[in-house]
Amino acid sequence: MTDLRFQAPHAEDMRTLGQAVAQCVRGGDVILLSGPLGAGKTTFAQGFGQGLGIAEPIVSPTFTIARELDGHRHDGTPIHLIHVDAYRLGGAAYAPGQDGADRLLDELESLGLDEELDDPGANTVILMEWGEQMAAALADERLDIHIERPSATTDHDAQPTSDGMRTVTIHPVGARFKHRLDRISQ
Known part of the structure; x- marks a missing residue:
């Protein structure tokens, strides 16, 4: 399957895309x-949570690292979401030469999340922000979603802005998502 690309000019478009992806997960x-x-990313996660019937607000788990939330799929099946923010993980306080992915996995283990990430339960879905640096170590079959945002000007050194079009690229890794992404493109 090839990558899917979407334009999201408004926050509500990002939430809608998150809801559509949630309808395809297992x-x-x-x-x-x-x-x-x-x-x-968090706006997408909010839509994702809505799509999973999660009643609690979805907020960035930056300072808590992970939040566990319960919801249900559209058919009523219970679903457990683990929303992880790896932004603060994988710091430099490890042995010299230790790979960043290994550092991150060590931290996830110390938080008790390594087993959940290694083998999510039959009703568990993992949604991880900032996980790209250790993607291969986490899951060899996954859905990579990359969000690009515009800069305030055409100056390459300019700071990004919260205004404007976002480009979202959805890339399935492995066969797990091969047939499920057709629903998103519709």
């Missing part, structure tokens, strides 16, 4: 969100 799926600060 227990055991791992979804990695990447993009610069303020790109819309």
Whole structure:
């Protein structure tokens, strides 16, 4: 399957895309969100949570690292979402030469998340922000979602802005998502 690309000019478009992706997930799926600060990862996650029938607000778990939320699929099947923000993980306080992915996995283990990420339960879905640096170590079958946002000007050194079009690229890794993404493109 080839990558899917979407334009999201407004926050509500990003939430709608998150809801559409949520309709395609099954227990055991791992979804990695990447993009610069303020790109819309948490906004996407809010729509994703709505699509899973989660009543609690979806907020960035930056300071808590992970939040566990319960919802249900459209058919009523219970679903458990683990929303992880790896932005603060994988710091430099490890042995010299230790790979960044290994550092991150060590931190996830110390938080008790390594087993959930390694083998999500039949009704568990993992949604990880900032997980791209260790994607291969986390899951060899996953859905990579990258969000790009515009700069305020055409100057390459300009700071990104919260205004404007976002480009979202959805890339399935492995066969797990091969036939399910057709629903998103519709």
